[in-house]
Amino acid sequence: MNCFYYFKDKSKSNRQISAPELKEGHKKLSQFSGAEPERVTKSSCSSSTSYRGIPELYEEKARNLRAFSFTELKHATNDFSRLLKIGEGGFGSVYKGSIKHVEGNGDPVLVAIKRLNKDASQGHKQWLAEVQFLGVVEHPNLVKLIGYCASDDERGIQRLLVYEYMPNKSLESHLFEKAYDPLPWKTRLEIALGAAQGLAYLHEELEVQVIYRDFKSSNVLLDANLKPKLSDFGLAREGPAAGDTHVSTAVMGTYGYAAPDYVETGHLTAKSDVWSYGVVLYEILTGRRSLERNRPKMEQKLLEWIKQYPPDSKRFESIMDSAFVGQYSISGARKVAKLADSCLRKSAKDRPTMRQVVERLKQIIQDYDEENTAEKNVDAAENDVVEHEEKMNESDSSVLWKKRMEHLEKLGEHVESASRRRFMILQRINVP
Ligand SMILES: Nc1ncnc2c1ncn2[C@@H]1O[C@H](COP(=O)(O)OP(=O)(O)OP(=O)(O)O)[C@@H](O)[C@H]1O
Ligand SMILES: [Mg+2]
Secondary structure (H helix, E strand, O other): OOEEEEOOOOOOOOOOOOOOOOOOOOOOHHHOOOOOOOOOEEOOOOOOOOOOOHHHHHHHHOOOOEEOOHHHHHHHOOOOOHHHEEEEOOOEEEEEEEEOOOOOOOOOEEEEEEEEOOOOOOHHHHHHHHHHHHHHOOOOOEOOEEEEEEEEEOOEEEEEEEEEOOOOOEHHHHHHOOOOOOOOHHHHHHHHHHHHHHHHHHHHOOOOOEEOOOOOHHHEEEOOOOOEEEOOOOOOEEOOOOOOOOEEOOEEEEOOOOOHHHHHHOEEOHHHHHHHHHHHHHHHHHOOOOEOOOOOHHHOEHHHHHOOOOOOOHHHHHHOOHHHOOOOOHHHHHHHHHHHHHHOOOOHHHOOOHHHHHHHHHHHHHHHHHHHHHHHHHHHHHHHHHHHHHHHHHHHHHHHHHHHHHHHHHHHOOOOHHHHHHHHHHHHHHOO
């Protein structure tokens, strides 16, 4: 799904710094003067003098990003072979590639290489934002940036990003593409939890708050164990400084996921991400995209459609992904839908924080595990009863059998030899 970039005039801005111009060839990122992503107006209540933003933190922290030459990445992708292309988004194409270890020894490392489209006007700013944010952040639920390439030469401007390779595509692919087996209920819950933990880290655990601004299922990548990692930090922004309520900025994001209050006012807060998270929770429950133009009119917008099926209603179950075929917990699904509804509250301040979402999801997963264990115990107890009954029946019949044998033996003394032989045969069959 494409991003939208429509600009609302926020001319009050006092920190707007234009994107840096690249004039030379291959440069280290730290050499870009004024290397700052699109800066924005912070709602004015306070002004901090010792403020350290992402660029300052980047200078301090991001020492181990590798600066690749364009030739290196060309070799890594077999000259950007179409056979190695693994995706395409608003920024450009993504290729699978392999690079040498920093030390030059050991097995080659698999990577994903994103190459900026030549005509992407927002491209450079997004590229720079991504390098700076991913250079600073570090969390198991955020994709790892290995390095970058910036080179200007006769071929034109080249901007590339080199990430750890995520072999299981995105949550979007698993939810909506027929080629994949449907994700089990518990896996969906764990993916939701991991993604929430990634957002909570960005909102609350860094020196500066980071608003992700483009949370959607295609930006949740999955590793070999289906562990989720957020990718695409091109639209990420620093949150408001202490004492400020929001950041005013050009409205950017993806249709179907962006919070309506942000779209209307351009006021960005961490709660804008919480809204987008709520949308993805409903995608996880229903197996439907936030916008599907090929459905009947009433069903095209996921959030409008699900309103007719509140979590506590009897009809609720009919919105669940049909791929589940009964393998989910209905009570758990209702809890997840309620959580999603709280993320989708009209007023941003009424939405939970991502930390609260994480706590709630952990509880839902724990309830599910307990429900499952209780169910398994009931099944085991039922099996014990059945086994016991079977044994009882067996022993009943062996008692009967013995009695019958004794009776026949007595009779046998008087019957003819043919009947006797038949009796002996019967006995042989039944004696273990
Ligand atoms: N690190 C990675 N490892 C493996 N595959 C990746 C990686 N990064 C991206 N991809 C693949 O490339 C696809 C396109 O990613 P990209 O972020 O460019 O576009 P998008 O998320 O679909 O759209 P948008 O540009 O709106 O974010 C992803 O869906 C994924 O399948
Ligand atoms: Mg993406």
